[in-house]
Amino acid sequence: MPRLIPWLLLALLVIGLDQASKHWALSVLGRNEAQPVTSFFNLVLVFNSGAAFSFLASAGGWQKWFFVSLALGISFWLLRLLARHAGERLMPLALSLILGGALGNVIDRLRFDAVVDFLDFHLLGYHWPAFNLADAAITLGVILMLLHQLRTPENPR
Numbered sequence: 304m305p306r307l308i309p310w311l312l313l314a315l316l317v318i319g320l321d322q323a324s325k326h327w328a329l330s331v332l333g334r335n336e337a338q339p340v341t342s343f344f345n346l347v348l349v350f351n352s353g354a355a356f357s358f359l360a361s362a363g364g365w366q367k368w369f370f371v372s373l374a375l376g377i378s379f380w381l382l383r384l385l386a387r388h389a390g391e392r393l394m395p396l397a398l399s400l401i402l403g404g405a406l407g408n409v410i411d412r413l414r415f416d417a418v419v420d421f422l423d424f425h426l427l428g429y430h431w432p433a434f435n436l437a438d439a440a441i442t443l444g445v446i447l448m449l450l451h452q453l454r455t456p457e458n459p460r
Contacts, residue, residue, distance in 0.1 A: 307386055307389045310385055310389060310395045310396075313399040313400070314400075314402040314403035317399070317404060317437070318406050318437075321403070321408075321436040322410060324435065325411065325419040325421070325435060328419060332347065332348035334348050335347065335348065336348060337423065343424060343425055343426055344423065345423040346421055346422070346423065348420075348421050349419075349421070350415060350419060350420075351418045351433075352416060352418075370412060371412050371413065374406070374409045374412075377405060378405050384398055385402065393447055393454070394448065394451045396447055397444045397446075397448040397451060399444070400441065401440070403437070403440055404436075404437035404438065404440035404441035407435075407440070408435075420434050420438070421433060421435060422435060422436075422439075
């Protein structure tokens with residue numbers, strides 16, 4: 304159990320930073336208002352009731368509980384994996400980032416019936432879908448998990 308504590312604290316840190324950044328965005332941005340920061344980056348407050356790329360965003364409301372249930376189920380699975388890999392470095396880092404990001408977005412779904420997104424990158428008039436720090440943590444966690452898989456030799460059975 305003691306080996307698990309730093310990784311759980313990292314997941315809590317991700318949740319805290321995600322929620323603090325969303326609180327900030329909610330306090331300074333108007334809904335759908337874009338504030339240019341650079342030539343390729345805006346801040347824009349949007350609420351996504353769907354999943355990645357607004358998948359199922361207009362499904363009528365049932366998707367909130369589907370995504371909350373899915374994220375909580377995956378979070379319990381991630382906790383089990385985290386306990387199994389707590390003595391390692393890369394895999395628990397990846398799992399902690401994914402766990403913190405998933406739970407950060409669950410908090411939004413419970414509070415707002417949608418996920419708060421506010422980071423908008425664009426190039427030549429094409430915009431990447433807006434996202435948040437939880438999404439970035441999940442993405443980084445998945446990349447690290449894949450890197451771990453590529454670096455770990457297969458165990459023949």
